[in-house]
Amino acid sequence: MTAHVHMYNYFGGVATLLVPDNCKTAVIHTKDWYTPKLNATYHEMAEHYGTAIIPARVRKPKDKASVEGAVGNISTWITAALRNEQFFSLEELNTAIREKLEAFNHRTFQKKEGSRWSLFHHEEFPFLSPLPTTPYELADFKQATVQFNYHISLDGMLYSCPYEYIKRKVDVRVTERVLEIFYNHNRIASHKRLYGRKGQYSTTLEHMPPDHQKYLEWNGERFKQWAQRIGPNTHQVIIAILSSSRVEQQTYKSCMGLLKLAERHSESRLEAACEKALNYTASPSYKSIKNILATGIKEISKPETEKPTKNTFGVTRGANYYGGKYNDK
Structure with a gap:
């Protein structure tokens, strides 16, 4: 395909027809010569340049006889002519080939007037379609x-x-x-x-x-502002979660889950759970806050004025209950 792109650029126009061989890079199969299945990339290239592809028939060398003859001439006048020269880069080799090609095209015919260059420019070039705005990119x-x-x-x-x-x-x-x-x-x-x-x-x-x-619209600052409206402890936990990963975006899901707990339980309970978690660790996680709310919700919601009943005895029941010999007097 790249060879075709270079060919059209060299010609300065696009041929109406292309007659390729039946190679896999051009034709997938030719069970029916009238409806050959073309390679997708090759077909797209032809669509880009607005040219039709008519593959040569199998074992029909006359379909492209003049081309085969030109290949032999190129081998003699370019490939063979450069066979003893040494090149140190692909650019040097291409420059030498281009010089030989120009000399070959301007060489006069032996049995008729003109050269390949003059024949192309006077008889064939006017029938070429203009090149598209951009060359085809191999896909x-x-x-x-x-x-x-x-x-x-x-x-x-x-x-x-x-x-x-x-x-x-x-x-x-x-x-x-x-x-x-x-x-x-x-x-x-x-x-x-x-x-x-x-x-x-x-x-x-x-x-x-x-x-x-909606999730992508969030960032660390928005999570912090939301947490600050709930309370200082929630805000501190969010800061800890955002700092827990080297890539902040990886913590957004945990931050969202933590702040959504306020909808299920209440802002006051979430704030109390965060306070309790911060008493144990400076870096609490979403999972730890969720577990506190699920298992310790009664302790969190207990009023501060309520105090546990003090028991002055070592056991709840006296010795008489267990059949002891000492009786209370």
Whole structure:
């Protein structure tokens, strides 16, 4: 495909027809010569340039006889001519090939007037279609399944698509710079391609379920302000949770869960539970606060004026109850 792009750029236009061999990079199978199935990338390239592809028939060398002859001439006048020269970079080699190619094209014919260059520019170039605004970018096509987190995984990276497509199989078009996701030939997502460390995410906000979108709107400062309205102890616990991870965003779920406990129990009880937890540790967790509210809720809500009854005896019942020989007088 890249060779075609360079060819069109060199010609300065696009041919109406392409007649390739039946290689796998062009034709997937040719059970019926009239309806050959083309490689997806090759077909897309032809669509980009607006040209038609008509593969040569199998074992029919006359379909491309002139091309085969040109290949032999190129081998003689360029490849063989440079065989004894030494090059130290690909750029040097390409420059030398370009010089030989220009000399070959301007070389006059033996049996007719003109050269390949003059023949092309006077008889063939006027029939070429103009080049598109941008050259074709080589693409690779793959399939993937949308995971439960509304992302697909490709080459160790994760890219989002609308959550409605969870568990669906999608087609993925990958270029050097862009990744596009299609479902039933309709594009549903597009991302800049990720490189580097594996496990990176490219997530579009609109692809997320509504509840996940609201979650992303939160940040550490908002959690602190919400906790401060409940009480100083809750505020201190939120600060501790936010500091418990090297990546603050990983603690947002715990912060949200902790503050939501006020809706289930009450703000006063949550504040009391946080105070009790801070008496034991400077870094309480959401789980510890939740356990205090579930198991010690009566102790937390007990009025401060209520005092336990003091028992002056070592046992609750006297010796007479157990059949002792001493009687109270």
